Structure formats: structure tokens, C-alpha cells
Amino acid sequence: MKNIVLIGFMGSxxxxxxxxxxxxxxxxxxxxxxxxxxxxxxxIGRIFEESGEDHFRRLEKDAVKDVAARGGRIIATxxxxxxxxxxxxxxxxxxxxxxxxxxxxxxxxxVEGEADRPLLDSPDPESAAExxxxxxxxxxxxxxxxxxxxxxVGPDRVAAEIVGVLRDRGEVA
Ligand code: S3P
Numbered sequence: 001m002k003n004i005v006l007i008g009f010m011g012s013x014x015x016x017x018x019x020x021x022x023x024x025x026x027x028x029x030x031x032x033x034x035x036x037x038x039x040x041x042x043x044i045g046r047i048f049e050e051s052g053e054d055h056f057r058r059l060e061k062d063a064v065k066d067v068a069a070r071g072g073r074i075i076a077t078x079x080x081x082x083x084x085x086x087x088x089x090x091x092x093x094x095x096x097x098x099x100x101x102x103x104x105x106x107x108x109x110x111v112e113g114e115a116d117r118p119l120l121d122s123p124d125p126e127s128a129a130e131x132x133x134x135x136x137x138x139x140x141x142x143x144x145x146x147x148x149x150x151x152x153v154g155p156d157r158v159a160a161e162i163v164g165v166l167r168d169r170g171e172v173a
Pocket of ligand 1 (some may be wrong): 008009011014017043044077078080081116117118119142
């Protein structure tokens with residue numbers, strides 16, 4: 001069975017929806033951000049602070065390569081994973097990519113006060129989110145096998161929509 005890979009911007013609900021999918025489909029759940037933190041022995045905020053974004057991206061690349069190598073998993077990714085072509089090709093090889101769409105405003109509202117989003121740690125997080133989202137949306141859309149809107153929809157409904165499509169397409173039993 002393929003992996004179900006959740007991609008999309010910060011605060012789109014990849015982790016929350018991923019856990020629901022894992023429960024419903026009886027598949028193991030992995031989150032690339034948590035795998036990076038476990039391996040580095042520190043949280044993402046600190047990795048950025050001490051070693052910078054480039055170092056974080058290298059750790060992210062290793063985590064993606066490891067987790068994508070086997071199928072049958074639900075994988076939640078960090079919002080910047082798809083910016084690297086090699087990451088995308090690893091994830092696509094054994095995976096069905098689901099893009100969770102979110103607006104900059106909802107993204108900021110959902111992640112407010114959380115420490116693992118250094119890219120939004122700015123005096124004006126919504127403008128920072130707008131800029132990043134604008135630069136990334138075309139990539140998310142072009143690599144996705146399925147796109148699902150998450151604004152004004154709870155994670156249970158998002159997960160139900162995904163399961164419905166996956167069943168229709170014969171990707172899961
Ligand atoms: C990032 C998103 C974060 C985390 C890191 C960088 C990004 O993950 O990987 O802060 O570049 O969009 P979430 O999308 O899970 O918040």
C-alpha cells in the first residue's frame with residue numbers, strides 16, 4: 001500500500017488530520033518535524049537558532065528519505081518539504097500526496113504562540129505567511145495528487161473527505 005503524505009503550509013492541519021487518518025485507516029503515523037527533533041535532540045526553534053535554516057533543511061531531507069522509503073504509512077510533512085525536488089520525488093515514489101489548503105490568516109491563527117514556526121516569528125506574522133504562501137502555492141498545487149480546503153472545515157471532515165477520495169480511487173481498503 002502507498003503512503004498517504006500530507007503537504008501544505010504551516011497550520012493547515014497536517015499533523016491533526018494525519019493522526020485522524022492513521023486511526024481510521026489503522027496505519028502508522030509519522031511526522032517529519034518530530035523525526036527531525038528526535039534525531040537532533042532539540043526542538044525546531046532551537047535548530048534554526050543554533051544552526052540555521054540550511055542545516056534544518058539537510059536534517060529534513062534525511063528524515064524524508066528515511067520515512068518515505070517504505071509504504072503503508074501516514075506521513076505529515078513540514079510546510080517547506082516540497083521546495084526540494086528530491087524530497088518530492090522520494091515522497092511521490094511510494095506516496096499519494098494530499099495538499100491541505102489554508103489561508104495566511106487561518107495559518108497564523110492556528111499556530112499562534114507555538115515555538116516550532118521560526119519562519120513566522122516576526123512582528124507581522126500574517127505578512128510573512130502571505131509572502132511564503134504566495135511563493136509556495138504553485139508548488140503545493142503542482143505536486144499534489146489531491147487538494148482539500150481546510151478553512152472553516154474541522155479536521156474530522158477534512159479527514160473524511162480524504163478517506164472518501166482514497167477509497168474511490170482504490171488507494172485504501
Ligand atoms: C516550515 C514548517 C514547519 C517546520 C519548520 C519550517 C516551513 O512545519 O518544518 O518550521 O518551511 O514551512 P509545519 O508545516 O508542520 O508547521
